[in-house]
Amino acid sequence: MNCLNIPQHEELRYKVLKGREIHERRSSENRDYLRKKIGCTSKAIAVYLASPKIRVRGVVDEVLELSDGTMSPLDYKYTEFNEYTFKTHKFQSVIYAMLIEEIYKKPVKKGFICYLKDGASLKEMDYKPSDFDEARTLLSEIFDVISKGYYPKKTKFPIRCVDCCYKNICV
Numbered sequence: 001m002n003c004l005n006i007p008q009h010e011e012l013r014y015k016v017l018k019g020r021e022i023h024e025r026r027s028s029e030n031r032d033y034l035r036k037k038i039g040c041t042s043k044a045i046a047v048y049l050a051s052p053k054i055r056v057r058g059v060v061d062e063v064l065e066l067s068d069g070t071m072s073p074l075d076y077k078y079t080e081f082n083e084y085t086f087k088t089h090k091f092q093s094v095i096y097a098m099l100i101e102e103i104y105k106k107p108v109k110k111g112f113i114c115y116l117k118d119g120a121s122l123k124e125m126d127y128k129p130s131d132f133d134e135a136r137t138l139l140s141e142i143f144d145v146i147s148k149g150y151y152p153k154k155t156k157f158p159i160r161c162v163d164c165c166y167k168n169i170c171v
Contacts, residue, residue: 006166019078022116035074038112038124039067043074049099056139060096063104064112071100074112081121089113090125094135097127 034040042065050057062074073096077089093111101108108127115121145152155161 015078019076022076022078035064035122038064038122040064041067049096049103051099051102053102054095054098054136054139055143056095056099058092058096058099060100063100065106070107070109071104072108072111073097073100074114076114076116078116080117081115081123085113085123085125090131091135091138093125094127094131095139098132098135 031045034043044063045061047060047063048057049060049063060073061076064072064074066072073093075089075093075096093113097108097111100106110124110126113123113125115123141152
């Protein structure tokens with residue numbers, strides 16, 4: 001969208017609009033609620049984080065401080081809970097963890113995703129060192145696309161294309 005100047009037309013996509021509505025509601029409701037079952041002692045809501053070092057920025061739905069002295073990102077997703085964690089969800093969380101570690105100077109060992117379509121199911125993900133390595137590789141590939149201005153290769157899994165606004169231009 002930003003590099004190739006091809007709009008996503010997000011204003012026409014139900015899931016995007018519903019997700020924005022949920023994020024807006026979550027950032028204003030229950031601001032003082034802490035998830036004590038996971039050891040949360042404090043939280044910040046809708047936190048903008050940016051890093052020139054890793055060259056990314058984003059808004060984390062919640063940055064949690066945990067009782068063991070670590071921190072964690074929590075992200076809300078308007079989709080159903082599944083035992084399988086989508087790669088896009090996982091690596092968004094890992095990249096948020098990288099931002100949190102850099103900015104807050106505290107360790108991040110795990111992240112959380114709250115799936116809202118079927119209630120509010122919380123999934124915990126323990127990060128491994130290889131997750132951070134893979135995230136750096138993915139970021140490098142993304143920056144190659146941006147700097148060189150080419151279309152990424154089409155996925156081998158056509159089911160991923162069903163809700164993609166770019167499905168007609170992949171090569």
